[in-house]
Amino acid sequence: MNAVHTKPGRGRLARIVEEFEEGIIAFLLGAMTLLTCTNVIMRYGFNSSIIWSLETVLVLFAWLVLFGIAYGFKITAHLGVDAVINLLPPRGRRVVALIACAASLAYGILLLKGAWDYWAPFADLPKTTGTWLPTGFDTQARTTSYFETDQIPMFDWLRFLEGWINYDERYSKMPRVIPYLILPISAVLILFRLIQATIRVWKGESDSLIVSHEAEEAVADAAHLNRELS
């Protein structure tokens, strides 16, 4: 039921992309866990602390989820209610699935505008005008590129940003433009995967955007065992 991970014909690139996506997800969760534990050990064992650990872990948490949402659409992992659509005849189901795709695409497009409008001022870029859809760029809007995180240290190799976006003013902490960068990235990826998923439904390669339950792969073996017993 899990939709096409890697089509045989598409080969190496698809596999590299998949390795990359899974690697990022595993890395972010592993880094969050280790950093939190390290801070516990520092406090309990050495009466010390990593003062930037909590804020950094929270940023990694946001990156993990926001990066992973698009991957969830790629492998059809997101939850939904399929009880009603399962009652429909195949034709009706396809029509309803395409309506659901249209709604999801609308979400993706609105989210992309919102993500850009939120992030752009932090990067000294113009946000868009318009309430629902972008109607142009608001070049008069104020920059918020000076905004820093509370405690996350600034990397020296990112100092070029001071000239690029901060009018040569020095950053003493990591500017917010960096953690918030995941928002436009995430929105673009979500929209891209939603378009792909819609094409799959259109072509009849998949029948909806949702999986009706989680933990599918984990239970597959056990189910196999139980079926053999019956």
Next chain:
Amino acid sequence: DPMGCDAGETVVKFSHVTNTDKHPKGIAAELLKTRVNEEMDGTMCMEVFPNSTLYTDEQVIEAMLRGDVQMAAPSLSLFESITKAYRLFDLPFLFDDIDHVDAFQASEEGQKMLDGMQRRGIQGLAYWHNGMKQMSANKPLIEPTDAAGLKFRVQPSDVLVAQMEALDASPQPMAFAEVYGALQTGVVDGQENTWSNIYGQKFFEVQDGITETNHGVIDYMVIASVDFLDSLDPAVRDQLVTIVEEVSTERNAAVNKVDAEARQAILDAGSEIRELTEEQRAAWVETMKPVWAQFEEEVGAEMIEAAQNANK
């Protein structure tokens, strides 16, 4: 419509993070709402969102610059992520008591700081007091050496971290919601806060008394976005600013009373409050004051001097 705003009224959303009836900030915000909605009925309508229901202090400045809220009153230390000058208020033992904080804020330099973020689109309208910070731990704190080796939860501010390190204590990052439980189970040993906050969060229940150090201040700046203020008719803007100033004067004058009540309530609950002798306090000052030098360049020596002069 008794709840919502009437058509044609300018809606002013005011977002803050405390309760509405026990905390100095919440009380002030409610008074501001009442006065604006009575005296500016038909032109302006204020909605107050307490208890971080809409935004936390960290998020509200961003939302204000976007125009999604119009007013807020974040803690002064939050402005450090915009301009380091506001670190001045975090320096330990810079002010003797809240009246001296008041005197500095009313001085020329203090009033200038309200305009310090204009070029960023933020206009300070007034200061609101919370009160002077006290210190507590799971053992009595009498001499500064008593704090050595203890773990203190602090707000994520460089000055407060440096201040704890000056005491040889270990500053710990921790979400505010987890502090009570962490103090209770002993994950961290101590904390610093104002009487109102210590009482409101019941920290005194899980600490070995409170030491009346008055070593720092927690205050707020009432802010509005420059764009919002510019969008108002000058007469309307002046009326709003006047109401803000009057509410600030009224509530700031009452803050010593609110503080004293919180302090008394802590005593009544059976907790111990330790007052320091002149000598003991001098020892704390001597230990923590070197922190000033670390931040002198950022906050400006002349500002430190002005703040000290206000103490006289």
Next chain:
Amino acid sequence: MEVALLFLMIVGLLLIGVPIAIALGLSSIVFQLLFSETSLASIAQSLYQAMAGHPSLLAIPFFILASSFMSTGGVAQRIIRFAIACVGHFKGGLAIAGVLACMMFAALSGSSPATVVAIGSIVIAAMRQVGYTRDFAAGVICNAGTLGILIPPSIVMVVYASATDVSVGRMFLAGVIPGILAGVMLMITIYVMARIKDMPAGDWLGWGEIWASFRDAFWGLFLIAIIMGGIYGHPWVDFSGGFPITWAPGAFTPTEAAAVAAVYAFLVATFVYRDMGPLAAREPGGRPTPLYRAPWALVTGFVHRDTRKTLFEGGKLTIVLMFIIANALILKHVLTDEQIPQHIANAMLGAGLGPITFLIVVNVILLIGGQFMEPSGLLVIVAPLVFPIAIQLGIDPIHLGIIMVVNMEIGMITPPVGLNLFVTSGVAGMSVMGVVRAALPFLAVLGVFLIIVTYVPWISTALPNATMGPEIIVN
């Protein structure tokens, strides 16, 4: 009126198969853009802050990860052996052991579906082998698995605490007595059914087997002590003077406990049980490599394929769950922006609602909502709506929290959206409707349990109040 439209739109989108997260998010966006001045950028801010601005929700990925390591790492299997040694010889013993194993695994894991997968995938097959019907086996595990969110630690409690600003530590303690009570009620029901229907009993394997299986499961079960002792403090030996047994303070917050649990589970699975990672047996039934033969495993274990795969699986589940929670938080933000919670609170209080009617209303809302929504997402939306009313009516916030958790448990085993139903159907290899029918008799037990928990607040509040003092209402 506008609010009714909002909820209609959500339900409509859900029913045509739009992912839950998008149904919540899109409806919120449309509602906000139509009825308020607030910008689209605020939606993006809410989405980001759903993670970055909620430190207490951090416990979710960590507890999920700990569960993943324990399921793949052989902890579940050892717990089952211990449970069978303890109660397997009663009539219906294997089923009772299944419940006991679910309770023990629940004390290690924060999630119900994870408990069903870990215990169910082994116990259901074992029960069928000794002659239980598949329906009975699936019904037992499907229900007992819901204890995963009632017995601490619990992801749903973390979400409740985050939504209402009560202490996570207090919620965890509050779940202990109700969790044990619900488990015992299930075990008694099974025993009675087993006597009536003459179900099989296992052999008494002796105290030796109890001891041996306990020793084998010890490293897994010790995690319970690490989590509870690490949060609340623990006895400690101190010879520096005076009485040698002292009370050591807590070492970490509930959130940190989750991260420590994940690392501990990884260490036990990789280096003690060696059911996964570089030291695992090469072929099924083979012997694992001892650490002294391959000391480099201490380094390679952290990046081993099995470790990465488990991290990825935990990450995937976190993403799916948090996508829903984040959009539920967007909905909550939009509702707050329009001051809907105040309107609803005023309307309900204005209608002269008393505590009893209020709790019935809450139960009904949650039971209906639970038919469509994933529990954490539902809690994020409902808790801020009803919490202020509960405080006004003098209902203990911890008690309210436990009521909500029990409602969520029931929601997990009732169609159309019931995570435990889906997982059990997968594990047992039967249709969802089949699992629904099989779960029904035990669902009645949970229903009775909900009534008891609703009207006897003492069950929820006794333990936290005894150890931490009465709940303080800050707001």
